[in-house]
Amino acid sequence: MKIHIDAAFKSINKNNEELCGDKVQIMRTENSTIAVLADGLGSGVKANILSTLTSTIIATMLQGGASVTEAVETIAATLPVCNVRKLAYSTFSIAQVFDDGRVDLVEFDNPPCIFIRNGEVMDLSDCSELKECAGKNVTESHFTMMSGDVLALVSDGVVYAGVGQALNFGWNWDNVSSWLAKTVGKESSAPRLAVSLIEAVNELYMGKPGDDSTCLVLKATPRCVVNMLAGPPVDKADDNRMVHDFMTSPGKKVICGGTSANIVARVLNRKIETTLNYSDPTLPPTGKIQGIDLVTEGVLTLSRTVEILRDYLNHETDSYYFRRLDEDNGAARIAKMILENCTSLKIFAGRAINPAHQNPGLPADLSIKMQLLDQLASLVKELGKPVEKTYY
Known part of the structure; x- marks a missing residue:
């Protein structure tokens, strides 16, 4: 049975920044939903430009029929590594979900995706492998979503929420994923889930986010x-x-x-x-x-x-x-x-x-x-x- 992907995201800017360094692109093809979350190096205008370039290039190429490898190679050629910090100018997560539920996921230096089924966080290690793509070590995963499943992509500002403030070492991935698993039963839609998570992040930062924070939620729903x-x-x-x-x-x-x-x-x-x-x-x-x-x-x-x-x-x-x-x-x-x-x-x-x-x-x-x-x-x-x- 074909599924529909309910996609939504919510971001908050780093404290005192007018622009967000994270950028999300959601595009549709005839038989799939493409979602990209890019996190630009640093914050502010520069990070916003870098993440916008990254997410737009990847999403547009995939929508045009290019492979993930071709998109990543283009990004590697377009946005080189920072000479000073030896870090990529932008990290990213790419999810392409097809109407039959198949998911192609590629992640580069972003926190791992959170996949929830029946209120439980699913372990994707068996369907993931580390690959070299255009000189970058990326994690590639292939699995299937069913109606009711939730896939969340987050930037590192989410998992580090509250570090040095409400929490000593930040919220961390395990806490974020377990919180989201509990909330899936209360919030019925992707927009509500994304907003609920980012509001929790903002509270941990005590209203003054130490980093740009973004949550992108993809929920599989039956067609209606x-x-x-x-x-x-x-x-x-x-x-x-x-x-x-x-x-x-x-x-x-x-x-x-x-x-x-x-x-x-x-x-x-x-x-x-x-x-x-x-x-x-x-x-x-x-x-x-x-x-x-x-x-x-x-x-x-x-x-x-x-x-x-x-x-x-x-x-x-x-x-x-x-x-x-x-x-x-x-x-x-x-x-x-x-x-x-x-x-x-x-x-x-x-x-x-x-x-x-x-x-x-x-x-x-x-x-x-x-x-x-x-x-x-x-x-x-x-x-x-x-x-x-x-x-x-």
Whole structure:
């Protein structure tokens, strides 16, 4: 069975540095997810440039079909060893996870990856070997991920958290991995795991990190489609076809808009129940239709959903963000479903113009609703999840 990789990362900068010396690149191919964590030598601007070059070159080459050896050789030629410290200008970890679960992992001078299955840290020594690649000693591992497995790549700022402050010798790899194994059962998604770990690291540093610290989390999840129906068809004769397509598509069902909900209820001969829970006075309450996972208002709710997802993609991922995601309103519930329970999105969009939202003299493509659906689709694609749109 094919799996989907939920990928997320979180970084904190070394104290008093404006730029992070760690850099993460996540790219998708037709049949795999590529994730690279690079840690530039030192900190600040120089480290940021070095790690950005390293991660971008490796990820772009792998996405283009190059082998890991070719990518590492290119990095070795591009970023030579520092003459003073005799250290590589950038360390890195590369993970390519294929849709069938196969994992190709290459690590160079970064802390070893943390692989968790069923709440336990797995020993990868039997499937790892030390190799020389372009004059560098790298650790190469090959194993398989199954649904529910978590793979975490961390920079050395994580394992040295608290050294000389909260802890004498830092947090160390064993403590980080056991902490993560316990937390996997509490936090359901890759973004929440990455944020939880980095917040723990920041606490050990007492809010003044002694090094750039980054956690990149890859979680294998079963494939789950979210189907979203928004807006009535231009031709009322298409109502039945639109509802049939929507209901027969496997996966979760979301309806955005009162008119859309009325059409579905009429075609299916089911009742709409409106909740009276105004937990957020700025958004209309949600409703219920038998067989539908979520029924919300249209434009206001979609606008807030787009705002929440855009905040996430700008990496404003902290406790405040997740408190916002856990709010009891339609927009938060849609955003949470897309972020944490969705591997692909199908949009069933009616092009009929609502006079309340649009000047009827303008083309339908310029309607507020269509713009919001296009923005939503674009953001979901940025999250690495495919989007399919059908218009009526």
